[in-house]
Amino acid sequence: MIIVMRMGASEAEVGAVTRQIQELGFRAHLSRGEERTIIGLIGDERNVSQQSLELLSGVERVIPVLHPFKLASRDFRPEDSVVSVGSVKVGGRRVTIMAGPCAVESRQQLLETAWAVKEAGASVLRGGAFKPRTSPYAFPGLGEAGLELLAEAREETGLPIVSEVMAPETVGLVSGYADMVQIGTRNMQNYALLHAVGEAGCPVLLKRGLMSTMEEFLMAAEYVLSHGNFHVILCERGIRTFETYTRNTLDINAVPMLKMLTHLPVMVDPSHGTGRWDLVEPVSRASVAAGADGLMVEVHPHPAQALSDGAQSLKPENFAALVRSVSAIAAVLDREV
Ligand code: PEP
């Protein structure tokens, strides 16, 4: 439920309503707008009466949120949320491009890629240090040494960094280095991990589970939000279907649908969404045209030698062409890369 306070309701009234909610066993989330304060109830609402809350002094109305995701819903916050990743603001008018290698492999590989994506127009550097791999024999990432290289690349280029976290125990480690932690498709419903990043309070890039509905995706985001961490960006990265020409099927519907349902920024990962470097640019254009707030693209200086996801990685020159082409689409929509 959302409690909308009257215009000009006093601090004492807001305080009294907040205390009442807490006495009922809820946590209160205050959102102070220019004109009025909105208080969100966090907890199980089944046994609370809307009418009794409406009688409290200073309350204008109480709105039940019909979606199972409460804090993520547009009913709770009608305006778009903007999430800061280092100095970069994701959401709003801008289309943010995050790019870099699937995995950090070496200092040379990372720095070369970082400079190339920066020059092409990316504003955030990605790179996996802890890699979830289908095979236990595949390259698992450099671990903390990879995070150190990412931090060095940030130091040199000024680009904020995003890197995946796979386990609750390493949330402190990864968020200590990275400006934003990524929760991968395989971990979207790892509730211990969602809980840990919620508590940590760091920015989170939450990728859609490859077998998850949009509602399950939003409920995963809700876990993070329910800890008071509202720094969440959603990322559509393709779902599994019967199709085999592409690695996944990018669900373009998810972009405008999620934008309708939630205030959180929505990005697209066309690299995992297609699995083919030659589809990444057209699908990026489609994503921006559909209203995505950003793209996350895998780039490698020598895709044929990549230790992971070479087939879907763009060479720097192709990435530069992608940025030019999506910038043109963004401009048509009165947005800017
Ligand atoms: C990645 O971004 O490299 C990655 C592993 O993504 P996903 O979890 O979407 O497969």
Ligand code: MN
């Ligand atoms: Mn990858």
